[in-house]
Amino acid sequence: MVNLEWVSTPAGPCLVAAISGELDLQTAPLLRTQIEGAWSQHPEARQLILDLSGVTFVDSSGLGAVLGRYRQCVLRGGRMALVGLQPNVRRLFELSGVLRIMEAYNSLDEALPLPREGGGRA
Amino acid sequence: MSGATDGTHPRLQENHFVLEFPSLPANVAFSRYAVAAFASQLDQFTLVDIEDIRIAVSELVSNVVIHAYPDGPGPVRVEGRLREGCLEITVSDQGRGIANVEQALEPTFTTLPGERMGLGLTFARQLMDEMTVTSVPGEGTVVHLVKRPSAAPVQPPAVSS
Incomplete structure (x- = not known):
């Protein structure tokens, strides 16, 4: 459900977490534990990309897990971006208002490397 | 309910179900799938409605x-009814209840800060046509x-002769 990959960028290592399936109360904790585990291996890392193109459903529990990773990333002084939101998933993200604070891109190519300035383009 | 002469029912009139299950995280997906499958019987619902x-x-x-149920799983009851072209759903429990319903309905209110957004009831209210707690x-x-x-046809005005 969560596939993790470290990508080298000029700004240091970037964790790309490709998530698939449904993000709800049952599955959201997996997102948290797996990403926290990966972060602990690279304490110097400051960049996180959540590839949600394989996510087919999200509710407020899933949103909470995504927002939690965002907060964690900001606390580290880093940046986080979302990639590949499917229309139904994007709708709930928009409804919650989190897209006003998070960068979102259509593809991983667009998101990598995370730009130093500017907001999301998707 | 009167069916067509070949024994089929060309237009769904009324239907209902009752589900009861323990309040386990795995049953969250089960319940939404069950209700979505039931709702799909009303073919006027769009994919966005579902x-x-x-x-x-x-x-x-x-x-x-x-x-x-702070002390462990307890019973959750979900009832659905298709009636007069709309879906009614009731989700009930016999748990500890909500001390202040008005406060619980406020966006971002949560008794469990952590990673809970406090948007559950807000979403439910926004996405459905009516909600009472x-x-x-x-x-x-x-x-x-x-x-x-959402795509229900507007009732045509009465034609006067």
């Missing part, structure tokens, strides 16, 4: 799992939802 219903049920059942502390909570097909 998605709205899935999210609302997911939120309400998640709330029961998280809040209603009734709760008695120590006895449980009942949430009633109504969803009408």
Whole structure:
């Protein structure tokens, strides 16, 4: 459900977490534990990309897990971006208002490397 | 209900179901799938309507799992009814209840800060056409939802001769 990959960028290592399936109360904790585990291996890392193109459903529990990773990333002084939101998933993200604070891109190519300035383009 | 002469029922009139299951996280997905499959019987619902219903049920059942039974899983009851071209859903529990329903309905209010966004009831209310919450502390909570097909044809004006 969560596939993790470290990508080298000029700004240091970037964790790309490709998530698939449904993000709800049952599955959201997996997102948290797996990403926290990966972060602990690279304490110097400051960049996180959540590839949600394989996510087919999200509710407020899933949103909470995504927002939690965002907060964690900001606390580290880093940046986080979302990639590949499917229309139904994007709708709930928009409804919650989190897209006003998070960068979102259509593809991983667009998101990598995370730009130093500017907001999301998707 | 009168059927067609070949024994089929060309237009669904009324139907209902009752589900009861323990308040386990795994049953959140089960309940939203069950209700979505039931709602799909009303073919006026669009895919977006069905998605709205899935999210609302997911939120309400998640709330029961998280809040209603602090000492372990307890019973969750989900009832659905298709009537007069709309879907009614009732999610109820016999848990500890909500001390202040008005406060619980405020966006971002949560009794469990952490990673809970406090948006569950807000989403359910926004995505459905009607929502009422009734709760008695120590006895449980009942949430009633109504969803009408978003693409329902507007009633044509009466033709006067």
